[in-house]
Amino acid sequence: MTNANLTPNGGDFTTSEILAVMASRLLREGQVVFAGVGVPLLAATLAQGLRCPGLTILFEGGVLGPIINPGQLPPSTNEQRCTKRANMVMSSTEVLLLLQRGHVDVGFMGGAQIDKYGNLNSSYIGDPANPKTRLPGTGGGNDISSLTNMIVAMKHERRRFVDKVDFVTSPGFLDGGTTRRDRGLPAGGMFRVVTDLGIFGFDEVTKHMKIVALHQGVTLEQVQDNTGFKLMYDDKIATTVAPNERELAALRALDPDRLYIA
Amino acid sequence: MEGIPYLELRDKLAQRDRSLREKVMSLEQAAALVQDGDQVGIGGSTLSRTPMAMIWQMIRSGKKHLDVSRSIVSSEGDLLFASGICDRIQTSWFSQGIVWGVSKVMRHYVENKLTRYEEWSHLAMGMRFRAGAMGVPFLPMRPMLGSDVLKQRPEAKAIKCPFTGEDLLLVPALNPDVAIIHVQRCDAYGNAQMDGLTFMDIDLAMAANRVILTTERIVSNDQIRRTPDQTKIPFIAVDAVVEVPYGCAPHECTNVYEPLFSHMDFYTAKVNADPVAGMQDYLERYVRAPKSWTDYLGLLGLDELLDASRRGRSMLND
Numbered sequence: 361m362t363n364a365n366l367t368p369n370g371g372d373f374t375t376s377e378i379l380a381v382m383a384s385r386l387l388r389e390g391q392v393v394f395a396g397v398g399v400p401l402l403a404a405t406l407a408q409g410l411r412c413p414g415l416t417i418l419f420e421g422g423v424l425g426p427i428i429n430p431g432q433l434p435p436s437t438n439e440q441r442c443t444k445r446a447n448m449v450m451s452s453t454e455v456l457l458l459l460q461r462g463h464v465d466v467g468f469m470g471g472a473q474i475d476k477y478g479n480l481n482s483s484y485i486g487d488p489a490n491p492k493t494r495l496p497g498t499g500g501g502n503d504i505s506s507l508t509n510m511i512v513a514m515k516h517e518r519r520r521f522v523d524k525v526d527f528v529t530s531p532g533f534l535d536g537g538t539t540r541r542d543r544g545l546p547a548g549g550m551f552r553v554v555t556d557l558g559i560f561g562f563d564e565v566t567k568h569m570k571i572v573a574l575h576q577g578v579t580l581e582q583v584q585d586n587t588g589f590k591l592m593y594d595d596k597i598a599t600t601v602a603p604n605e606r607e608l609a610a611l612r613a614l615d616p617d618r619l620y621i622a
Numbered sequence: 623m624e625g626i627p628y629l630e631l632r633d634k635l636a637q638r639d640r641s642l643r644e645k646v647m648s649l650e651q652a653a654a655l656v657q658d659g660d661q662v663g664i665g666g667s668t669l670s671r672t673p674m675a676m677i678w679q680m681i682r683s684g685k686k687h688l689d690v691s692r693s694i695v696s697s698e699g700d701l702l703f704a705s706g707i708c709d710r711i712q713t714s715w716f717s718q719g720i721v722w723g724v725s726k727v728m729r730h731y732v733e734n735k736l737t738r739y740e741e742w743s744h745l746a747m748g749m750r751f752r753a754g755a756m757g758v759p760f761l762p763m764r765p766m767l768g769s770d771v772l773k774q775r776p777e778a779k780a781i782k783c784p785f786t787g788e789d790l791l792l793v794p795a796l797n798p799d800v801a802i803i804h805v806q807r808c809d810a811y812g813n814a815q816m817d818g819l820t821f822m823d824i825d826l827a828m829a830a831n832r833v834i835l836t837t838e839r840i841v842s843n844d845q846i847r848r849t850p851d852q853t854k855i856p857f858i859a860v861d862a863v864v865e866v867p868y869g870c871a872p873h874e875c876t877n878v879y880e881p882l883f884s885h886m887d888f889y890t891a892k893v894n895a896d897p898v899a900g901m902q903d904y905l906e907r908y909v910r911a912p913k914s915w916t917d918y919l920g921l922l923g924l925d926e927l928l929d930a931s932r933r934g935r936s937m938l939n940d
Contacts, residue, residue: 397720420744421667421819435721435883438668438694440818440876440937452667452693452821453748460745460764483741488770494732494739495724498771499694499715502743506765528770544767544780544789619721 373603375556376621378575379513380406380611381603383554386511387412387466394418394459394504396469397437398620399513401428404468406611416447418464420500422455424448430613433620456500459507462547467508469501469530471553473520474512476569476589478532478550478562480505481525488527498529505530509551516555516586523589533567540567557583559600563592573598624777625759626797632757634831640858644810649679649915652834652862656685656800663751663796663830664692665803666870667821669719669881672698673804673836675869678918681705681909691796693747693822696873697886700727700893701909703737704901710737712796714744722890726897741771746778746793751822753795754829760792767791801830803855804869806878808835809843812860815852818876818937827855834862836869838878868919868927879934882926 373381376399383403387393389412395404401419405428408415416425421438425447428434434441443449458464472495473481482501486492504510510532514520532550533540540549549567553560558574570592574583576599584591615621653676656662662680666672677698680688685707690699695716702708704727716739717725731737742750743765753761760779766772767780767789779792803823808814814835816823827833833855840863846853869875872882872889893901912918919927 421670422821423819435719435881436668436694438670438819438821439874440670440880440934443818443876444937449819451748451824452744452819453752453825456745456748483771488774491733493724494729496717496720496728497713497715497739497741498743500744502769502771503745503765506743506767506769528768531768534768540768544764544791546788547764 373608374621375515377608377611378556378603379403379554380621381607382559382575382600383468383511383513384410384607386552386554387415390414391465392416392418392463393466393468394464394508395437396420396501396504397434398470400468400470401433401437402611402614402620403513405614406607409610410607418455418458420452420455422450422452424450424455428614431616433615456503459503464508466551467504467510467548469504469510469512471512471514471520473522473525474514474553475522475525475532477534477536477567478512478553478569479525479528479534480512480530480532481527483529484527486526501530505532506545506548508548510548511552511554512550513554516557516583518586518588521587521589533562536567537565557586560591568592571597573600575600576602625794628757631797638861642811642857645812645861646810646840646863646865649675649864649866650683652676652864653679653683653685655832655834655862656680656688658686659689660799661689661691663798663801663826664690664698665801665821665823665826666873667693667819668696669873670819670821671804671875672696672870672873673802674698674871674873675866675915676802676804676834676836676864677701678909678915681707681905691747691798693744697725697889700725700901701905703727703731705905705909708737710740712740712742712747714742714747718886718890722886723894726894727901730897740775742775742793743771748822748825749793750796751825751829753793754797755825759795762790762792764790796829798826798830800832800834801826802834802836803827804836804875805855806838806875807841808837808863809841809846809857810863811843811857812855812863813843813846813853813857814855814860815846815849816854820854824854827859832861833859834864835860836864836866838867838869838875840865866915871919871922871927871930874930874934877934877937879927879930882922882930884926885922
């Protein structure tokens with residue numbers, strides 16, 4: 361499915377494809393990135409293949425520095441496919457402790473619901489005591505977001521971009537300002553949110569979500585309409601460069617069965 | 623006070639026969655080592671090295687009120703809840719797998735408050751098993767602070783570090799009554815060698831009072847002794863060994879078989895379409911009706927097993 365209405369000048373790519381390409385561009389050569397399953401795994405693998413051969417990927421199952429074979433994406437970050445040609449495998453506890461010790465530059469995951477301070481909810485829709493929907497939960501999400509600089513890739517919808525999440529599964533900047541640090545999380549925090557509409561960061565002082573750049577053809581009005589709170593932005597808003605053929609071809613070769621780029 | 627007093631914890635291990643003795647038995651016999659109401663720790667994670675045959679047998683043996691913990695829970699959690707053998711699961715993530723969306727079975731049981739899913743961060747589960755393995759009542763960690771995950775877990779205690787004054791979270795030890803763990807190979811005494819990811823299994827085995835191993839194959843003690851560096855769980859911590867080829871199906875066992883994806887697609891479509899009747903029908907056809915584990919594997923189908931084996935063993939190809 362293409363979101364032609366969301367990316368009028370962007371050509372033919374799906375939401376997941378633009379997320380993966382834009383997110384992959386945020387990764388840098390030499391970084392150590394802890395990647396969740398789905399778009400983060402795709403984006404990290406894409407970056408490793410195209411621009412950052414020295415990118416080290418960590419998976420929650422206990423994997424350090426694997427090379428994912430195109431067409432053989434794992435169904436989660438805990439299966440044998442994640443370990444192919446890795447530098448090391450260890451226990452899940454050990455790999456999560458690498459985060460706590462500070463061996464990891466970037467955490468990278470998907471999100472179901474996010475709020476203006478970058479808090480993520482993957483536990484409950486509605487009142488947690490009496491939920492409309494019980495979601496799968498944190499997994500390593502809480503650990504990763506508590507301990508690293510985070511990149512989150514998610515679909516941009518009003519119901520997903522809310523003023524306050526129903527439940528803080530994975531902490532962003534909590535209630536903004538210094539509250540993250542004040543409540544016991546001195547390290548890390550939200551760095552970027554990548555969506556099918558643009559790229560977002562957080563204000564240095566208030567820690568409120570702010571537009572960094574919008575994708576080609578996306579208007580300020582459109583992104584604000586799809587967001588459940590007032591976004592901050594500078595006078596001049598940058599525009600991202602659309603995914604190119606090389607990126608899209610590499611991405612599609614990685615996931616020919618469209619496990620994650622459907 | 624909560625938690626198990628230290629001497630009581632040691633006493634449970636002291637009662638074990640720790641001699642180098644053979645402990646090979648059937649699934650039925652091993653299931654008899656699990657008591658109703660036991661806290662059961664499950665090895666593997668998500669779709670990997672799930673001790674499915676032992677879970678399958680516990681359902682067939684009619685266990686009751688099990689209190690389950692695992693690092694990450696996949697479709698075996700559906701089976702545990704829907705079969706009525708389990709009241710509570712403590713884990714960090716619970717659904718069949720991200721490619722299949724949210725488990726409607728989990729949702730049905732949890733949203734209707736028929737059973738409990740208690741959520742901890744993944745590291746918290748790891749530190750809880752590790753504390754259990756270390757013989758200490760808790761371990762400190764940093765995640766979960768500030769989050770609503772912590773608000774729901776009053777069992778965890780936030781403190782100021784006595785050395786630095788920093789905020790820390792103390793998470794309580796998990797010492798399961800029984801651990802069930804599936805491995806690629808072990809000897810008749812229970813010296814277990816695992817290939818690939820070990821998840822939290824080593825801590826789980828050392829934390830538990832009893833350990834039931836299921837294994838793809840039983841090898842000789844001589845073979846174990848040739849590569850003792852590969853032994854991850856020692857025989858002194860093991861109470862039962864059951865040889866169950868394809869004991870994780872439809873989940874995977876590294877280097878032997880990958881998940882049986884077609885069956886997982888069939889299963890998730892069926893139970894998510896009708897989490898009550900569809901799930902009960904699945905339990906009847908695939909868990910209760912088969913005459914044996916081999917009979918169950920026959921239902922999964924030779925084509926699927928061969929395909930999963932080809933993919934699984936391809937890990938060893940260049």
